[in-house]
Amino acid sequence: MPTEAQRLSALLDELSALGTEASSTERGDLDLLGTAELVRRMNAEDQRIADAVAERSAEITAAVDGITERFRRGGRLIYIGAGTAGRIGVLDASECPPTFGTDPSMVIGLIAGGETAIRSAVENAEDDDHAAGESLRELQLTERDTVVGISASGRTPYVIGGLEYARGIGALTVAIASNADSAIGAVADIAVEIVTGPEFISGSTRLKSGTAQKLVVNMLTTLSMINLGKxxxxxxxxxxxxxxxxxxxxxxxxxxxxxxxxxxxxxxxxxxxxxxxxxxxxxxxxxxxxxxxxxxxxxxxxxxxxxxxxxx
CATH class of the missing domain: 1.10.8.1080 (Helicase, Ruva Protein; domain 3)
Known part of the structure; x- marks a missing residue:
């Protein structure tokens, strides 16, 4: 059995291989720059996001069509995620009723750690690989539903466990990650992997990764609602x-x-x-x-x- 030091070393090796965790040599002087230059550089990074999303148009199209078909059969769309990714799912779900007149149960956002985690970090919540499955079981998930797992790293245990449970039920599963060949993509029916590269501040995935996630969930709900005549x-x-x-x-x-x-x-x-x-x-x-x-x-x-x- 590996020691704590060995487990930590393995985790560090795993994280170092992720583009979202990488450091950019171009940004080593950020703390020395004036605000105007910081604005220019951050905006330049953000401009790359839409192009990265466009590269995954085929996968997003498949996800929208799958979600629409299940909506028409009375199914639901359920987001699962931790931290920023979970909050983005909760936000998108909460905006559907006032925007499209949907029942609140039609689009649901689940976040690791529950409602407390919407505003505050909940320690170790994302590492619980059973919690999302338990929540989906409580929602009485069926094969008519769609579960969308969101994770910048693509390796969040909470999301992996939820997607595995959903696939076992026969629900459509979609993964949104910010790294290629992600663990969540491997267990989902459709992998939407938006490779956003190093963050403006290394490892701060609320930035480019979070923006990419928001763009994708915007499309999943907005375009499926258009298909439904909303x-x-x-x-x-x-x-x-x-x-x-x-x-x-x-x-x-x-x-x-x-x-x-x-x-x-x-x-x-x-x-x-x-x-x-x-x-x-x-x-x-x-x-x-x-x-x-x-x-x-x-x-x-x-x-x-x-x-x-x-x-x-």
């Missing part, structure tokens, strides 16, 4: 008006997409119980609310299809 003419039409700003946005959306005035839009939204999509359908087709609701159901919630059905 937008129309590139505008959110399933948003929930949970505050004054969103109520005003609802009225503006209806007026812009139908040509109605504010009074007409407000009246249509009232008849539609606040549903922007239904209000647009009422104003565009002149249909009665019950008929319009039925048309939306028949169209699987896709507004264009419902409009066509009621106008032809």
């Amino acid at each position: 937008t129309y003419h590139g505008v959110m039409v399933d948003l929930l008006a949970t505050n004054e700003k969103l109520h005003a946005r609802s009225i503006r959306t209806v007026t812009e997409l139908t040509g109605a005035d504010v009074a007409q839009a407000s009246s249509a939204l009232a008849a539609a119980d606040g549903s922007v999509k239904l209000a647009i359908l009422l104003l565009t087709t002149g249909a009665e609310p019950d008929a319009a609701r039925a048309a939306l159901v028949d169209a699987d919630g896709i507004l264009r299809v419902a409009i066509a059905a009621l106008t032809h």
